[in-house]
Amino acid sequence: MRTTRLYLSPPDAGPRDRELLLDAFDSNWLAPLGPHVDAFEKEVAAVVGVDHCLALASGTAGLHLSLILHGVGPGDQVLVPTLTFAATANAVRYVGAEPVFVDCTLGTWTIDPDLLDEELTTARRSNRRVKAVITVDLYGQCCDYGRIVEICKRHDVVLIEDAAEALGATCNGKPAGSYGAMGVFSFNGNKIVTTSGGGMLVSHDARLIERARHLATQAREPAPHYEHRDIGYNYRLSNLLAAVGRGQLESLAQRVERRRFHNRKYRERLESLDGLTFMPEAPYGRCTFWLTCLTIDRKRFGTDRESVRRHLDARLIEARPVWKPMHLQPVFSSCRCAGGAVAQSLFDSGLCLPSGSNMTDAERDEVIELVLEARSS
Numbered sequence: 218m219r220t221t222r223l224y225l226s227p228p229d230a231g232p233r234d235r236e237l238l239l240d241a242f243d244s245n246w247l248a249p250l251g252p253h254v255d256a257f258e259k260e261v262a263a264v265v266g267v268d269h270c271l272a273l274a275s276g277t278a279g280l281h282l283s284l285i286l287h288g289v290g291p292g293d294q295v296l297v298p299t300l301t302f303a304a305t306a307n308a309v310r311y312v313g314a315e316p317v318f319v320d321c322t323l324g325t326w327t328i329d330p331d332l333l334d335e336e337l338t339t340a341r342r343s344n345r346r347v348k349a350v351i352t353v354d355l356y357g358q359c360c361d362y363g364r365i366v367e368i369c370k371r372h373d374v375v376l377i378e379d380a381a382e383a384l385g386a387t388c389n390g391k392p393a394g395s396y397g398a399m400g401v402f403s404f405n406g407n408k409i410v411t412t413s414g415g416g417m418l419v420s421h422d423a424r425l426i427e428r429a430r431h432l433a434t435q436a437r438e439p440a441p442h443y444e445h446r447d448i449g450y451n452y453r454l455s456n457l458l459a460a461v462g463r464g465q466l467e468s469l470a471q472r473v474e475r476r477r478f479h480n481r482k483y484r485e486r487l488e489s490l491d492g493l494t495f496m497p498e499a500p501y502g503r504c505t506f507w508l509t510c511l512t513i514d515r516k517r518f519g520t521d522r523e524s525v526r527r528h529l530d531a532r533l534i535e536a537r538p539v540w541k542p543m544h545l546q547p548v549f550s551s552c553r554c555a556g557g558a559v560a561q562s563l564f565d566s567g568l569c570l571p572s573g574s575n576m577t578d579a580e581r582d583e584v585i586e587l588v589l590e591a592r593s594s
């Protein structure tokens with residue numbers, strides 16, 4: 218019997234992160250700028266294959282800024298997958314715009330390109346002003362950008378990529394975050410690379426990042442007396458936290474490998490069981506499996522998702538239902554949703570299993586045994 222709780226995706230930090238953090242501390246750059254911030258931005262840009270990056274206090278701040286930069290505001294609509302974390306849709310509300318939700322596909326769990334195309338066509342016919350699409354690379358899996366980039370171009374809407382969960386993933390050989398006009402990453406404590414809290418806004422367009430940097434720095438004009446022409450935000454990342462992020466980023470490849478390894482082992486033991494279906498890896502990309510997720514068919518497996526989750530919880534193992542779709546959230550209940558049944562079924566039966574890069578083989582095997590036990594108990 219365990220004595221400490223096994224978490225879904227806890228921070229995985231080590232001596233290198235600590236060393237860089239102390240270097241930042243000793244340099245006295247205790248500020249939301251400094252040499253580690255500059256270096257972290259360059260290093261993330263290299264990993265993501267973009268030219269420009271802005272380190273931020275959160276991924277949510279990146280989503281907010283990207284909408285402001287594209288002039289999204291009251292009267293505008295923004296298409297968002299319904300299966301996501303609330304931060305994606307909240308950012309749309311921050312700028313006074315209206316989220317419109319779109320269902321996902323069973324094959325990828327990401328936004329359905331056909332429904333997206335259809336919804337953009339419907340919106341144009343009914344004179345609804347859709348200004349942007351925010352795609353979400355869910356649980357470490359990229360959306361189908363081979364199709365989505367073309368669809369957004371044809372409908373003349375800007376594509377913003379919420380890659381908060383997908384640092385290290387690729388689609389057609391190109392990194393997550395590099396497909397949109399802007400891409401957003403999160404370094405929250407549960408993400409694959411963490412700064413305890415933080416984010417990154419990335420783009421191929423220097424002017425967008427320059428403008429974002431200005432707004433994120435309280436919109437201070439270059440004048441000694443603090444001149445302001447715009448409403449600004451205090452959104453920049455601390456130099457101390459950027460130092461931690463640099464250490465974490467050095468081992469990104471190993472972090473991805475370890476999460477993929479857990480996914481492979483979970484599948485080897487559980488995939489053949491009747492009623493268990495894992496989130497598929499889309500053929501066009503390489504998923505990080507930030508979280509390993511599966512659905513549980515109560516009739517075929519013999520017990521339901523909640524029973525399995527509670528069985529694990531009673532033994533100090535954290536597992537969580539798949540994101541509750543936004544169109545089912547009370548706060549967004551008045552919003553339009555194209556489809557929604559697929560996301561709802563994934564929510565009803567989907568479970569995320571412990572997937573941390575520092576989870577041991579023995580811990581993972583314990584999770585597997587308990588899932589099997591939940592069936593027979």
Ligand SMILES: *Cc1c(COP(=O)(O)O)cnc(C)c1O
Pocket residue numbers: 274275276277278301302304305353379381382402403404405414415416
């Ligand atoms: C974590 C997450 C965010 C928010 O990132 P923060 O850094 O916590 O603000 C946004 N979107 C998705 C899909 C996420 O998983």
